[in-house]
């Protein structure tokens with residue numbers, strides 16, 4: 001009699017448990033079985049009125065009922081959890097057709113690109129790039145370039161001295177006499193690199209900047225050679241339509257000296273904001289090498305002649321790419337740098 005009752009309860013609950021769809025439903029079934037007012041709790045209470053033998057038998061059957069129901073609930077609980085997990089996966093599914101995010105790749109800094117382009121144009125004309133010292137001695141930076149200690153031109157080159165003799169170079173021109181002493185004409189050399197001057201920072205000045213010095217020495221070199229060489233450079237750098245303008249200028253290590261302006265690449269010489277409505281933009285300084293410089297190198301100025309020029313890499317980059325402020329090159333702004 002009791003056996004049949006337990007069997008009936010067990011069958012009913014196994015079916016109920018199997019059809020429970022949520023954890024909440026399972027919880028309800030659990031409390032209706034084992035809660036304070038649950039069926040099993042009631043069955044155990046009823047046992048109080050039984051004799052010892054009947055207690056034993058009923059207890060055994062109740063335990064089997066309890067274990068059967070608990071096992072069934074355990075299995076159903078796992079099934080419900082698996083369904084939930086599957087639903088979660090499906091809702092957060094990865095769309096493999098979406099384009100992936102590419103890793104950021106670096107590129108060569110714009111100043112290095114421009115430096116390489118300038119060097120390559122002059123290399124095609126036979127100039128050879130030579131590495132120089134960033135720490136230069138007073139003699140090669142000033143004296144040998146006809147800038148003696150009393151010369152007012154030193155003011156514009158004010159820089160950091162390491163001691164009485166050595167300084168951070170103010171231009172790469174210091175390599176001129178070094179190269180002339182180490183070799184013999186014909187010479188066509190370039191000296192690119194970093195320079196330091198006591199300049200306040202503004203849109204057009206930086207205390208650290210980059211320069212390329214170039215010079216050529218041989219017999220019978222004329223101002224015409226200088227003009228032809230630098231005009232060719234400007235056309236290659238800024239476009240074939242570019243024309244140049246030479247105006248007298250003064251640099252202690254050349255005689256005569258000139259500055260070269262190129263026709264504005266923005267307005268083609270018509271006049272615009274970039275060129276200050278002049279149609280021309282100053283590109284570089286140049287001139288015929290001063291006889292005093294040849295004397296320092298041990299060359300006979302009556303036998304040899306040559307020309308020298310110096311151009312700022314930042315300046316060329318600013319003109320070519322319309323960069324309004326020199327500080328933008330050093331700020332490491334990825335948005336800016338990745339354009340080039």
Ligand SMILES: [Zn+2]
Pocket residue numbers: 264265266267268269270271272273274275276277279280
């Ligand atoms: Zn212009």
